[in-house]
Amino acid sequence: QTTLTQITAQNPGYQVVSHTHHSIELIKHHKKFCLKVANRKLVLSCYDGGQIILMHDIDELTVNKVKSRYHLTVRFQGQTLEGELYFKRYN
Numbered sequence: 001q002t003t004l005t006q007i008t009a010q011n012p013g014y015q016v017v018s019h020t021h022h023s024i025e026l027i028k029h030h031k032k033f034c035l036k037v038a039n040r041k042l043v044l045s046c047y048d049g050g051q052i053i054l055m056h057d058i059d060e061l062t063v064n065k066v067k068s069r070y071h072l073t074v075r076f077q078g079q080t081l082e083g084e085l086y087f088k089r090y091n
Contacts, residue, residue, distance in 0.1 A: 003042065003054045003083075015090035016070065019063050024070060027090050037061045042074065 014033070017025040023036035032047040042058045045051035055074065062073040070085040 014087050016087045017090045019065060019070060021063060022061055024063055024085070026087065035061075 014026045014028045017027050017032065019025065023034055026033045026035065026044075033044055034047070035042070035044050037043070037058045037060065038045070038051075040056070040058055041053050042055040042061060043051045043053050055076070058074055058076045060073075060075040062075075064071045064073075066084075068086070070087065072083050072085060074081045074083075
């Protein structure tokens with residue numbers, strides 16, 4: 001939950017472009033980002049290059065849209081963490 005809070009609080013202005021069952025595509029100031037698991041790391045990567053590693057040793061990220069929020073489930077080392085993102089939808 002701390003990681004999700006960090007994304008929303010420290011980086012206002014993200015909007016959701018799309019999501020799959022395992023990732024969320026975001027946009028901020030005309031730059032596109034993707035929150036996903038890559039090489040067992042939860043990363044926020046920019047399509048123009050660069051990434052921020054948010055968590056290590058991640059087995060899976062699951063994304064479900066619930067009304068106006070995105071419910072995320074992260075599985076790692078036999079544990080499950082859940083949290084929610086509140087981003088506006090990009091038009």
